[in-house]
Amino acid sequence: GGALVSCHRHYRSRPTHGIGRFQYLLPKEAPKKKKDKVQMKEINVGTEYEYGDVNIYMTSYDMCLVEHFAQYVHKLCNRLSVKVNESYAMPTKTNEVQLLEERGSKLQLDAILTTHQRVVQISGLSSTFAPILLEIIQNNQPEGVHLLVKEHTEADFKSRLKSRPELEELLAQMN
Amino acid sequence: MRAQPKKKKKVDVRKEQAQKDRMKKKIKKLEKAAPEMIPIEDFVTPLKYSDSNRVRSLPPLSFEETERRVLLMKKWCLFKMKQDKAEKNAIQALVEAQQEALKELRLESEELYQAAIRRDEGLFPFERDGPNHTPPLPGYDPPEGKCIDITKVYTQ
Numbered sequence: 001g002g003a004l005v006s007c008h009r010h011y012r013s014r015p016t017h018g019i020g021r022f023q024y025l026l027p028k029e030a031p032k033k034k035k036d037k038v039q040m041k042e043i044n045v046g047t048e049y050e051y052g053d054v055n056i057y058m059t060s061y062d063m064c065l066v067e068h069f070a071q072y073v074h075k076l077c078n079r080l081s082v083k084v085n086e087s088y089a090m091p092t093k094t095n096e097v098q099l100l101e102e103r104g105s106k107l108q109l110d111a112i113l114t115t116h117q118r119v120v121q122i123s124g125l126s127s128t129f130a131p132i133l134l135e136i137i138q139n140n141q142p143e144g145v146h147l148l149v150k151e152h153t154e155a156d157f158k159s160r161l162k163s164r165p166e167l168e169e170l171l172a173q174m175n
Numbered sequence: 176m177r178a179q180p181k182k183k184k185k186v187d188v189r190k191e192q193a194q195k196d197r198m199k200k201k202i203k204k205l206e207k208a209a210p211e212m213i214p215i216e217d218f219v220t221p222l223k224y225s226d227s228n229r230v231r232s233l234p235p236l237s238f239e240e241t242e243r244r245v246l247l248m249k250k251w252c253l254f255k256m257k258q259d260k261a262e263k264n265a266i267q268a269l270v271e272a273q274q275e276a277l278k279e280l281r282l283e284s285e286e287l288y289q290a291a292i293r294r295d296e297g298l299f300p301f302e303r304d305g306p307n308h309t310p311p312l313p314g315y316d317p318p319e320g321k322c323i324d325i326t327k328v329y330t331q
Contacts, residue, residue, distance in 0.1 A: 089217060091214075091326070092215065098321055128292070130298060141303070141306065143308055147302070161211065162212070162213055162329045163331070170202050
């Protein structure tokens, strides 16, 4: 019949049983956790000293420029085989600039500026290579982009999370 | 007469314990919820760019113009490739020179080599402003004013 001809599975007694199986060869994926993992910090001390998690912050008023620069830094680290943990964006800050008019009548002009920030997190940077990497990034830094390189701390991670005023109030009351 | 102060103590202690238990339960409930990340406004297209049907209509280009553009693009690609290769060669030369210098230093004295290999504690935090388009004007008087931070604060 047509049903048997179109069936691709071979019978269990046949030597061809299980042909085509491959899922058991693939590495097992860890089950996805919905909760955010707090942080992973590398050991900083070693014989050939290496830096732990280092964050490269790029800040500018121009979003496209800062994004392109962040992509450039990410690709550069890939090319130089520096391990990149994460590449994320920090929340945008909006500033309303009010200027005093010079003509006596103290009106205030308005302008709205948005500050964008991108972060590239690298780890395992060797102490001999770090100044070279910094030099390359500085050479290619576009105008208007502020560069800040510092070590990753828990406070940096928590600044990305939403504030919980109720929880903080209750904890303060407890103590 | 004797019973009243005892009642006060027991009732207060019980009330306080009940209050503390309620607060602990509330804290546990709030802590169960995982902390959320602040949403980034950059990645959300504002609505005013999604509704309109405005399409830019460009005039058709002449053959010479397209040829000129293609040849220009090729020259630009070649230029950028040479620039990139020069940069890669420079990095390679830097790393090689560094490795050679460290080898020589090792042959000279082991102590200095070990000290050189160590990581620099004063390197981070490293801060640098981008290069400016023009140098600063000598007699510039900036207008007075103030900046108000109007970023939206997200709470969970």
